[in-house]
Amino acid sequence: MGEYLIPANGAWVVAKATSEKTPGVVMASHSSERGVSLTVNWLGKSQRDVVPLRDLECGFKPGYEVLHVPASSFETSLGYGVVHSIRQLGGRTQVLVDFHEDGARIWVPWERLRFIKGARFRFRTGDQGGPDAAERLRLRNLAHALVLWNENTGSLSHFDIDPLPHQIHLVHHILSSGNLNWLIADDVGLGKTIEAGLLIAALRQRNVARRVLLVVPAGLTRQWQEDLKYKFGLDDFLIYGSDFNISDTTHWKLYDRVIASLDKVKVDDHLARLKEAEPWDLIIFDEAHRLTRRQYGMKYQKSDRFELAEALRQRTRNVLMLTATPHQGNQSQFQALLELLRPELKAQFSLLGIDSSVLSKMVFRNRKSDVTDIDGNFVFHGQTSRMVQVDSSPELVELEAQLRSYLKLGYSAAEHLGKGRGGAIGFVMTVYRKLAASSIRTLQLALMRRLVRLTSQAALAATLDDGFMEERYSGEYEETKVAAQETREEFFVGETERLKTLIEVCRAAGEDDQKMQAFLERVIAPITRENPDERVLIFTEYRGTQDYIVEQLQQQYGASKVDVINGGMNVEERRAAIARFEGDGQFLVSTEAGGEGLNLHRRCHLLVNYDLPWNPMRLAQRIGRLYRYGQEHHVVAFNLQGVNSADDLVVSNMYARLDQVAADMAGVDQTSSENLVSDIVGELASLLDVEEILEQASRAGVQRTQENIEDAMRRARETSELQRKLFQHAVSYDADEMRSGFRVGALHLQAFVLGMVRLLGGNVGESRRFPGAAWLLDVPAAAGLPRLGRDGRITFDRELRAESTPVELLDLDHPFVAALMERARSYDFQGLTAAAELPGFSHVVTAMLRWQDERGLRLRQEFHAIAVDRQGALHANPQQVADWLLTPIHTVPCEIDRAVTNGIHTGVESFIDAQLARRSNANLHPENREWLSAAWCSEPTLPTV
Structure with missing residues (x-):
């Protein structure tokens, strides 16, 4: 049998020997030479008995709400959930528990479980909680709502961005679709990089995207790395071929987040190495319109880039494509992109000219002229x-004539010399044309540098040492690269003399610029x-x-x-x-x-x-x-x-x-x-x-x-x-869909933190220098929270913090806020039920609704506030409830009608089930529902005159 496990305090037990299986709650455990005994408080009886552990067995039943109690203080709890079933295995009793928060269904020893009274149970039994139950209920709901809002939007994290409503909606919609294979075709300037970063961050929070590969144009690899690091805190993305190389394919397991140049990895040896990597959870192609496949009759001509995408498609379940120009006038090329995304829908793609409704499952397209804020106001003001x-002086006209003559000779030389040497000369001529359009000064400097190269080799190094410049900075890149294309030989006979003339003409034109x-x-x-x-x-x-x-x-x-x-x-x-x-x-x-x-x-x-x-x-x-x-x-x-x-x-x-x-x-x-x-x-x-x-x-x-x-x-x-x-x-921004959710923001985060500090016995003072924008928090050491720096001076305003003021920015990534969130969401914080004042409503129930894909991976969860008005009608996420949570709530006495409460309970359960069904589709399936809190509400009392 092995040694006994000692049940946790709060575990439910029944006596083995009696036919009457009256449950009891474990209150304490005792060890002696004769073994382990438990103090048990029997349900419905006034006495407590000390009973040998060997005479007791598991008292949990399906449907009971339980909290996992880890055996060691060094372990973390699995959280709380609902008992699904019980089994005997190897002489031990185990309980299968659906744990709400992470969606896991786990067999655990019954001894490690503690019976709890959840919000739904307390609501049905009329338990109104303690004297500060209403305020705890407020803070508990704020914590859950804020964590979920941030998970879906990233807007309250330590991101260096302020996500736009259409970006939040796009990420939320893709996660809610149950399928991660999408083409994002937003207009230029609407932030496809931001949308991809938000999606990566959201998937990583859900533990869905551990291994991510970004395939981007060569000139954008460093930009992607910088954006992910500085805007999203995703600082573990490494550039293949720059930050690391692979000589042994088994080393791929060391790199879970990789950025690769599209044109580097399409080459055979790099592609072969990439094929040896472990499968990716998500692959993102930036500027996906570069993946071209042309159709000629019944045959296809595939570019190297397209063949790369085809090969990588076999190494992942999820592909995201980004491009502002997905359809460049060639229907077959556009279909090729769609087939990479969703090959199972190929038959529907051939009918796009007749019916393009299939795009609603896989294409997201926002236009600047249509994008509004969450209240329907246009975001862009014109x-x-x-x-x-700019008029032309006679000197400028002369410069144009001289330059045109020089360029004509240069291009002629380029045509005669062919692709290699000729291509280099042609590049130099084109850059000179661009420099002339930019400024006389810049053209003059370039021509002087060219003349130095032809006439004074000794001065060359000092003149041309401009350092490396990335290709994405096109003008600066051309300025530095043109020097590399120039040689110490004349491009054409007489170039040196023509350069001297050109430089003199530049000087004359520059005097009257x-x-x-x-x-x-x-x-x-x-x-x-x-x-x-x-x-x-x-x-x-x-x-x-x-x-x-x-x-x-x-x-x-x-x-x-x-x-x-x-x-x-x-x-x-x-x-x-x-x-x-x-x-x-x-x-x-x-x-x-x-x-x-x-x-x-x-x-x-x-x-x-x-x-x-x-x-x-x-x-x-x-x-x-x-x-x-x-x-x-x-x-x-x-x-x-x-x-x-x-x-x-x-x-x-x-x-x-x-x-x-x-x-x-x-x-x-x-x-x-x-x-x-x-x-x-x-x-x-x-x-x-x-x-x-x-x-x-x-x-x-x-x-x-x-x-x-x-x-x-x-x-x-x-x-x-x-x-x-x-x-x-195609799917586009829908303000109505965003408004239908429970919306919180920085003001709610502020209300939560200040409320928690006060509840834990701390003091909150307003900054004299920044009234309404910064505070001074005095938190007692006994609260056991991470310390705040700068004398407790804090703000929730990113703009204020950006001005280098002596305040500490609090967001959901801050250890102090994270500790408060964890505490307020724990069962022992309570606040599960309360009676309070709220005009217009008789009851408010908050719940978490969750959905998963067919493999059991959670993709969507929603915080729902279901409010019952005085006529008994149910409302989802009314703004009054979100506003209600912004200020402290006081507990008030309430007479509870059990029959009415039971009716409300039944109605809310049906309402929640309907919401789960409404959001489900072929790829997204209900996972679980969890009551977070329930409140009986009365009309505010009018003050006496």
Whole structure:
């Protein structure tokens, strides 16, 4: 038989020898030479008996609510749940328990269980709890609601983001669907990276996604790593081939969270190694439209990238695809992406032209013009672009003529030399064209560097040592890479002399720089006259131009007013620059390094594009730094447009046509046309290849170039309209679905923490410096909570903490808050039932509803507040209950009608069951339901006069 297990205090027992199986509760245990005895309090009897353990056996029955009591203080409890069944095995009695919180069903020794009275039991028996039961009920519910809200949204974690409602909804909807294979096709600027990060964080909290692989474009690997680390605290993602390499495939087990370059791992040897890795719980493909498979009759031509995706699809159950342009005018390519996601639905994909309703199961698409906050108000307040035409001086006209002649000779040499050497020369010529469109100064520096390379080898190292620059920062990358493409041999005969002439012409044109004058006098000066403290964000593609702009602004406004962001700065340096800009600064001059991942909308709504990127998507990304959720002003972007070169004319014409076509597609009479125009511009931009048009323009005349622009616009428009028709069944943001849930936020977190501190005997003082935003907490040591630093000065306001004030930010990741949450959610905290005042309602029951997939993995859980009004009608999650929890609740005496209570109990149980059924589908199945609390409510008493 082995040694006896000693039942925990609170375990239920019955006597073995008697036919009368009256249950008793274990009150204490005693050990002596004769063995172990238990003090038992028999149910319905006044006496307590001391009974030898050998004469007792398990008294638990199916349906009993129990709490697991670990054998050692070093172990954690499995929590509480409901007895499902009992068995005898190997001479031992074991109890199968459904544990609510983690969804586990486990056989445990009956001796390790303690009988408890849950909320449902107490409600039916009329147990109103102790004198502070109502306040404990409030804090208990706040803890459960806050933890779940944060699990689904991440909005109360130590994330460096403020999730938008549509991002929260997307993650919640995908988790609720019961299937994790989705194509996220949100518009540019709506935060697909944020959505993916939120989803990863939510899945990891559910222990669903232990092994995650991200396959992204080469230039974005480091950006993904930084975003996951700094925005979500996911600092364990490593880049394959950079942070680690695999020589022995058994070492894959050491790496559970990996970021891989799409073009690196598509190569045979890397792909072979990746195939040897253990299966992944989730694989994410960024810019999934790069996975192409073309159909020719009955045959397919697959790209290396598509074959990579096919191979990896066999190594995971769950694939997430991200792209703003999932359908680029080719139906078979779009179907190929869908087949990767859900191969079992292939037959339905062939009928997309007739019925696209299948997309509701797998495609999520949000548009900026449709996105609202949770109350239905449009999130984006509009954005306007203003063109600032730059005149051409005679010197600038001469520079254009000389440069065009130089470029013509360079491109001619490139064509004769073929792909290798010729391609390098062609790249240099293209970069020179871009530099000319950016600023005379930057072009001049590049040409001088080229001349140094040709004439003075000794000075070469010092002149060209610009360090490594990542490809994602396109302009800066081109500035540094162009040096590597240049050789000490002339590209064509006579290049050295032409360079000397060009440099002299640059100097002459630079002495009367019309573009810089337009920037300072026609853009910056009027802004600062209107508001001397107005902040302005300025973008350029190139570091040379950035230095030039900074130099000119510092001369006029002072060095302290100007900050920079570029690719040579690390994340901390960029954040420090932003903090200065939003503090005492005024001008932030940024390269493309500031066009991604940085939010600058809190203090700024004016943007100047000193140069227009050839890729319209980059322009949309720049504007997205300001034109985003939380921007309280209309965003205005000033675009400096030169007309001195053919390239300037093409780019200017392209952007003008973009606006015209977008306005036409939006419809000028629509009330939301302004937002919709901006929306469509972003979509069209993503479908245009401006560089191809510019390349053609270098060989074609003006008329032919205009025809190319119109042809590109026509194709982009047709594809955009096709996408819109096709995606009518795709899932999008639904404010009504979000509103139907129980909503909590930072105010509820504040109410919880301050309420818990007071309940535990502490004091709460309001900050004199930041009234209503910061507090001073004095927590007694006896409470056994983690200590707070900075003399207990705390805040729940991220904006306040971001200003480097001497306060400690409390969120759900803070150890102090986590300890309070754990305590308030424990059974021994109580607050399961109470009587209190709440106008309009007679009863309030809170419950946790949970769903799982067919493999038993939990994917969804909801906190529900079911309120019964005075007429007996049931309401799900009324706002009055969420507001009720914001302030302390006092216990009041209440006369309980048992018949009414039983009727309410039956009605609530039916209501909960209906909610479980309503949310279930083919992939999502009910898991369990748990009553958290129940309250009898009376109308507030009117004060006596």
